[in-house]
Amino acid sequence: MRDHGGGLAEAADRFGTPAGGWIDLSTGINPWPYAVPALAADAWVRLPGRDSMDTLLRAATRAYGAPDSAVVLAAPGSQALIQRLPFHRDRCRVAVLGPTYAEHARCWRLAGHEVEVVPTLPEGGFDVVVATNPNNPDGRRLPAGDLVAFAAIMARRGGLLVVDEAFAEVTPEVSVAGAAGMDGLCVLRSFGKFYGLAGLRLGFALGATGLLRRLEADLGPWAVSGPAIEIGRLALGDEAWARTTRERLSEASAQLDALLAAHGLSVLGGTDLYRLVETDRAGALFEALGRRGILARAFDAHPRWLRFGLPPDAAASARLADALKA
Amino acid sequence: MRDHGGGLAEAADRFGTPAGGWIDLSTGINPWPYAVPALAADAWVRLPGRDSMDTLLRAATRAYGAPDSAVVLAAPGSQALIQRLPFHRDRCRVAVLGPTYAEHARCWRLAGHEVEVVPTLPEGGFDVVVATNPNNPDGRRLPAGDLVAFAAIMARRGGLLVVDEAFAEVTPEVSVAGAAGMDGLCVLRSFGKFYGLAGLRLGFALGATGLLRRLEADLGPWAVSGPAIEIGRLALGDEAWARTTRERLSEASAQLDALLAAHGLSVLGGTDLYRLVETDRAGALFEALGRRGILARAFDAHPRWLRFGLPPDAAASARLADALKA
Numbered sequence: 228m229r230d231h232g233g234g235l236a237e238a239a240d241r242f243g244t245p246a247g248g249w250i251d252l253s254t255g256i257n258p259w260p261y262a263v264p265a266l267a268a269d270a271w272v273r274l275p276g277r278d279s280m281d282t283l284l285r286a287a288t289r290a291y292g293a294p295d296s297a298v299v300l301a302a303p304g305s306q307a308l309i310q311r312l313p314f315h316r317d318r319c320r321v322a323v324l325g326p327t328y329a330e331h332a333r334c335w336r337l338a339g340h341e342v343e344v345v346p347t348l349p350e351g352g353f354d355v356v357v358a359t360n361p362n363n364p365d366g367r368r369l370p371a372g373d374l375v376a377f378a379a380i381m382a383r384r385g386g387l388l389v390v391d392e393a394f395a396e397v398t399p400e401v402s403v404a405g406a407a408g409m410d411g412l413c414v415l416r417s418f419g420k421f422y423g424l425a426g427l428r429l430g431f432a433l434g435a436t437g438l439l440r441r442l443e444a445d446l447g448p449w450a451v452s453g454p455a456i457e458i459g460r461l462a463l464g465d466e467a468w469a470r471t472t473r474e475r476l477s478e479a480s481a482q483l484d485a486l487l488a489a490h491g492l493s494v495l496g497g498t499d500l501y502r503l504v505e506t507d508r509a510g511a512l513f514e515a516l517g518r519r520g521i522l523a524r525a526f527d528a529h530p531r532w533l534r535f536g537l538p539p540d541a542a543a544s545a546r547l548a549d550a551l552k553a
Numbered sequence: 554m555r556d557h558g559g560g561l562a563e564a565a566d567r568f569g570t571p572a573g574g575w576i577d578l579s580t581g582i583n584p585w586p587y588a589v590p591a592l593a594a595d596a597w598v599r600l601p602g603r604d605s606m607d608t609l610l611r612a613a614t615r616a617y618g619a620p621d622s623a624v625v626l627a628a629p630g631s632q633a634l635i636q637r638l639p640f641h642r643d644r645c646r647v648a649v650l651g652p653t654y655a656e657h658a659r660c661w662r663l664a665g666h667e668v669e670v671v672p673t674l675p676e677g678g679f680d681v682v683v684a685t686n687p688n689n690p691d692g693r694r695l696p697a698g699d700l701v702a703f704a705a706i707m708a709r710r711g712g713l714l715v716v717d718e719a720f721a722e723v724t725p726e727v728s729v730a731g732a733a734g735m736d737g738l739c740v741l742r743s744f745g746k747f748y749g750l751a752g753l754r755l756g757f758a759l760g761a762t763g764l765l766r767r768l769e770a771d772l773g774p775w776a777v778s779g780p781a782i783e784i785g786r787l788a789l790g791d792e793a794w795a796r797t798t799r800e801r802l803s804e805a806s807a808q809l810d811a812l813l814a815a816h817g818l819s820v821l822g823g824t825d826l827y828r829l830v831e832t833d834r835a836g837a838l839f840e841a842l843g844r845r846g847i848l849a850r851a852f853d854a855h856p857r858w859l860r861f862g863l864p865p866d867a868a869a870s871a872r873l874a875d876a877l878k879a
Contacts, residue, residue: 234602234603235604237603256600260597260598263597268586271589272752273561273577273751273752274582274745275752276562277560277562277563278562303776306773424598425598425600425775426595426600427780428629450633451754452754453751453752453754454752454780455778
């Protein structure tokens, strides 16, 4: 199972399907999605045109606070960008700040690079550095100023800093999207997590012309679906929804912490979209929850960790509390 | 403008937007799309799971008549497959049967291969041969038996025959999908054209294990959106709709031929989704139609050709007839 969680079919194979249905807490996807509007027929029917894509990219530029000098491109999910980015550097030494989302190291290795997982921004010795900010799963935040200064150093050496901001909507203060366009910096954003629409497949890269134009050519025309373009444009332009959602996620995250604490589980970190628990009984707990139809996220390399997404409603919270009691 | 047509924004820039709106005849997309059903929230909200993808692939296997020994995989449009396929062969000599859809030669060249456009299936001298069947834009059909025999010859040499069946729904008798799974054959199918849902981004590759598994890993998880999986599964399973649609397209194609003939234009070929006209006044006609808000498909390399998609209704046919009169 990949780091994203969401392997409900596999969980059902293993534990069976509970009477009350599964509660999937294995992802960091907002359980209160942006309401999908009725779509114009053109979104389904026509090949996405340059004009509608431009409207989406303008909405993304504004929502992420990128300057006009940045090139912004859309992809069918930020995973597609994580996969393709490594093919746009000659073989080199890559540092991935971790532990983090495993796809970064995997994809750079797959493209033939030498990858090392490092605990902090390295002094030197690497051509590419990848930082997920805020980090998944532990929520570690690097100050935006540090990252921008680091990107400038990388740029002077002809290097690249990749910042994966998949969960940055809930910590906008750490985003470096406002510095996108400078040499040496590439920012990745995910649409599906904060907007709760992971099935839509939409993500963005923001950066300087050379790399971004190569990535764009690589992804090809019509990589993003018409519905993703339309819904993305509307949602990214809806500032009121984003504000309300940030508050709602913040409250829900505090409530989840309280629930976990009440059952003796201490939260190591996380963001308002997921919480990471460290406990000696993580393995047993994962099993016990699974038998009760609650899917958490376990980590092979970190057997004492367990990550929880937000329960979608009071009933799910009650079932989680019951299961933790047992 | 790429071979796909559909550059309405560019056309509007050039000709302005007519009072009655544009009639886009520049694509080969069915103007009577499969009705998009109300989708379960999961399709939008969740990361597409293995189970829903498997259901889609089973529907595609059945609809295309592929044997169980074939590996079938889904991509966000057959364009994505056309782009990625060339990266799964070492640099080699590639023959593209043409003139045809220009992306084949372009993408193999981009991946570093030596590409030649040839008029017929070559006797030898090539490691990869690409045939679009029925062909776009002229509709030339190669008998399925010839292609299967040719794939067997390619397989014995360690070569590959790629058959792009983007429009094969309207000529099912030429499809080689029933032979998919044999070494040396890779079949590409497009969902959006026959089902009239090009915005959805859905296409398929059918072939033997080795190549298909590499392509699948290359595309990565969650390459196809939840709505595409759901709608594709329903539409591919709807045999009655496919039958009715084949008849409707066949009638509409005959009516378009009659309309073109009545205005002195002779049809060189095509399929029931598009008709190719050859005339000395193709350039002037493209301009005259454009000024009247009708977008046909012109070909830089073939200045005497003009391709027409099906007019969506009687009003569009009448406007086309009027414009051809002028």
